[in-house]
Amino acid sequence: MLQILTIIKTLFQLFPLIIEGIKTIEAAFPHxxxxxxxLDMLKGMVQNAYTVGTGTEAAFETVxxxxxxxxxxxxxxxxxxxAFKSSVQAVVSGPDNSDPVTTIG
Numbered sequence: 728m729l730q731i732l733t734i735i736k737t738l739f740q741l742f743p744l745i746i747e748g749i750k751t752i753e754a755a756f757p758h759x760x761x762x763x764x765x766l767d768m769l770k771g772m773v774q775n776a777y778t779v780g781t782g783t784e785a786a787f788e789t790v791x792x793x794x795x796x797x798x799x800x801x802x803x804x805x806x807x808x809x810a811f812k813s814s815v816q817a818v819v820s821g822p823d824n825s826d827p828v829t830t831i832g
Contacts, residue, residue: 730785737785738793741773745797748772753802753811762802769798 752765773794777787805811 730789733785734789734793737790738797741790741794742797745769745773745794746801749798749801749805753805757812766795766798770794 748769749765752768756765770791774787774791802811
C-alpha cells in the first residue's frame with residue numbers, strides 16, 4: 728500500500744511538469760500525425776531527468792506507464808478543447824487576403 732501511495736505522490740508531483748512538457752513540445756513541433764514521436768520525446772526527457780535526479784522515491788519503470796497515460800489523456804483534452812490546433816486544420820488568408828489557404832504541416 729505504501730508503494731502505491733509513493734507512486735501516486737510521484738505522479739502528482741510530475742503532473743505540472745508533464746503538462747508543461749507537452750505544451751513545449753507541441754509549440755516546437757506543431758505538426759499533425761506526430762503524436763507517438765512527441766510522446767517518446769516527452770518520456771525520454773522525463774526519464775533522463777528522473778535518472779539524473781536525486782531523492783526519487785519510485786523507480787522510473789514504475790511510473791512510466793502512468794506518465795504515458797497522463798500525457799495521452801492531457802493531449803486528448805487539449806485537442807478536444809482546441810488548445811492544440813492541427814496544422815491540417817489551420818486556415819490562413821492568402822497573400823492578398825483573398826481566398827483562404829489551408830496549410831498542411
